[in-house]
Amino acid sequence: xxxxxxxxxxxxxxxxxxxxxxxxxxxxxxxxxxxxxxxxxxxxxxxxxxxxxxxxxxxxxxxxxxxxxxxxxxxxxxxxxxxxxxxxxxxxxxxxxxxxxxxxxxxxxxxxxxxxxxxxxxxxxxxxxxxxxxxxx
Numbered sequence: 001x002x003x004x005x006x007x008x009x010x011x012x013x014x015x016x017x018x019x020x021x022x023x024x025x026x027x028x029x030x031x032x033x034x035x036x037x038x039x040x041x042x043x044x045x046x047x048x049x050x051x052x053x054x055x056x057x058x059x060x061x062x063x064x065x066x067x068x069x070x071x072x073x074x075x076x077x078x079x080x081x082x083x084x085x086x087x088x089x090x091x092x093x094x095x096x097x098x099x100x101x102x103x104x105x106x107x108x109x110x111x112x113x114x115x116x117x118x119x120x121x122x123x124x125x126x127x128x129x130x131x132x133x134x135x136x137x
Contacts, residue, residue, distance in 0.1 A: 031112070032081050033074040038088040038097070040067045046093040047126045048119075053101045054133040055114040061123045067095045069119040080113045 042065055050057055050069075069088060075081030085100045099115030114134070121127060129136050 031074055031076045032078055033072055034081060036069075036071040036073065036086045036088070038069050040088075040090045040095050041065060042067055042090075042093050042095065042122065042125075044093055045124045045126060046095060046122060047128075048095045048097070048121050049128045050097040050117060050119060051130045052099040052115045052117055052132065052134065053113075055099070055116040055131060056134045057129050057131050057136045058116075058118040059127060059129060059137070060118070060120045061125075062120050063123060064120075065122055067119065067121050067125070069097055069117060071097075071099060072116045073099065073113075074116070075113040076111055080111045084113050084115060086115065 046067065048067055050059075055074075071086055071088075073081060073084045073086060075084065083101055085102060086098070087100075088095070088097045090096075097117065097119065099117060101113055116134070
């Protein structure tokens, strides 16, 4: 039995393989995510401290007496995502926002997690911002 294929079919197979090698890793990198939203009413000159272990911090000043944060927590899979600890607390006019990735158990070479934290703060706020591995704007 002889199997013959046309040149068009061969080109189609090469194209499908190339797309597969490009799309599959991209889909795997998307991972899983969840959002954490918090809002705090403040007065006077609030002090805001925001830290993340990995990810971008984006701060916007506005004319409201409120601190608003929507953190996007991301992981390669649900296990990586579940390891991220997010906390946002208020004590008077002091706001503390923190995303941590505690070292629990063994970390696999292909695991990853990040916490991107955009927030809005009053224009008169005092701000401390730190990212372990990300940009601050």
